[in-house]
Amino acid sequence: KQEVTQIPAALSVPEGENLVLNCSFTDSAIYNLQWFRQDPGKGLTSLLLIQSSQREQTSGRLNASLDKSSGRSTLYIAASQPGDSATYLCAVGANTNAGKSTFGDGTTLTVKP
Amino acid sequence: GAVVSQHPSWVICKSGTSVKIECRSLDFQATTMFWYRQFPKQSLMLMATSNEGSKATYEQGVEKDKFLINHASLTLSTLTVTSAHPEDSSFYICSARETPRGYTFGSGTRLTVV
Numbered sequence: 508k509q510e511v512t513q514i515p516a517a518l519s520v521p522e523g524e525n526l527v528l529n530c531s532f533t534d535s536a537i538y539n540l541q542w543f544r545q546d547p548g549k550g551l552t553s554l555l556l557i558q559s560s561q562r563e564q565t566s567g568r569l570n571a572s573l574d575k576s577s578g579r580s581t582l583y584i585a586a587s588q589p590g591d592s593a594t595y596l597c598a599v600g601a602n603t604n605a606g607k608s609t610f611g612d613g614t615t616l617t618v619k620p
Numbered sequence: 621g622a623v624v625s626q627h628p629s630w631v632i633c634k635s636g637t638s639v640k641i642e643c644r645s646l647d648f649q650a651t652t653m654f655w656y657r658q659f660p661k662q663s664l665m666l667m668a669t670s671n672e673g674s675k676a677t678y679e680q681g682v683e684k685d686k687f688l689i690n691h692a693s694l695t696l697s698t699l700t701v702t703s704a705h706p707e708d709s710s711f712y713i714c715s716a717r718e719t720p721r722g723y724t725f726g727s728g729t730r731l732t733v734v
Contacts, residue, residue, distance in 0.1 A: 511663075543725075550629060550728030551713060596664070600723060607654055608715065608723065610664040 509534045511599050513611035520587055521619050528582040528614045530597035535575045538600040542571050542582050545594045545613070554595075555582070559602070587618045622648050622718040626726025633704055633733055641699045641729045643714035649694035650716035654723070655687075658711040667712075670697040704733040 510533045520526050530540070542554040555564045555571040557580070563572040570583040584591060594615045598608040623646040633639050643653055653670040668689055669677040676689035686708075688700040697716075701708050713728040 541725075548730065550626075550711075550730070551725055552727075553725060598664075607666060607669065608656075608664075609666075610656075612663045 509599055509609040511609050511611040513614050517615045519617040524587050525585050526587055528595050530580040530611055532578045532599045535578050536602040538602045540573055540580050541598045543596040589618045589620050592616055592618050622724040624716050624724045624726040626714055626729055630730040635705055635733055636703055638700055638702045639704055641712055643697045643726050645695045645716045648718045652717045653697040654715045655699050656713045706733045709733045
């Protein structure tokens with residue numbers, strides 16, 4: 508059974524700082540990994556999707572990496588802004604029964620002005 | 621790219637009533653869709669797998685008579701929360717399988733039962 512862990516559970520940084528969020532998973536036989544953003548009381552916004560054959564994806568100030576062999580992914584946020592404050596979730600897509608995802612508990616990020 | 625539309629994005633209903641949530645794949649056909657639920661301050665958990673033209677497969681502990689899933693076409697799956705109670709208040713989200721990317725998520729529905 509896939510287990511997904513996100514560390515830290517919460518993170519507070521001053522504006523402008525670069526930061527890294529971590530996601531680890533126990534079963535390396537994954538189909539893909541996706542990072543989401545969730546604002547309080549709102550839905551999910553997909554940030555980056557990494558296929559199992561890829562090592563990283565970039566979008567603007569965001570960069571996500573994937574190391575399947577070690578069961579780890581990181582989300583790097585450059586030059587953080589107060590608007591980046593949200594909960595960040597990673598979801599691992601199963602290689603079997605493809606489409607079923609296992610979510611981590613999320614990291615709640617606060618960027619202070 | 622693949623888009624999944626989920627409606628409504630939020631809904632408030634009275635206790636005892638039923639609420640239907642729709643999940644549509646807009647530009648692709650999805651034989652399989654997944655429904656997730658998020659309790660406050662917890663992670664998203666898979667509730668059921670919706671298969672077009674057949675019965676849904678529910679995860680352990682999910683009441684199939686309470687959470688009715690219908691996947692009548694290749695582009696639409698619905699989740700109906702029957703006789704809703706305050707403890708059913710939650711965030712529900714669907715995803716659809718789209719080859720070869722894998723899956724695409726809807727934006728979610730926040731249900732509040734009063």
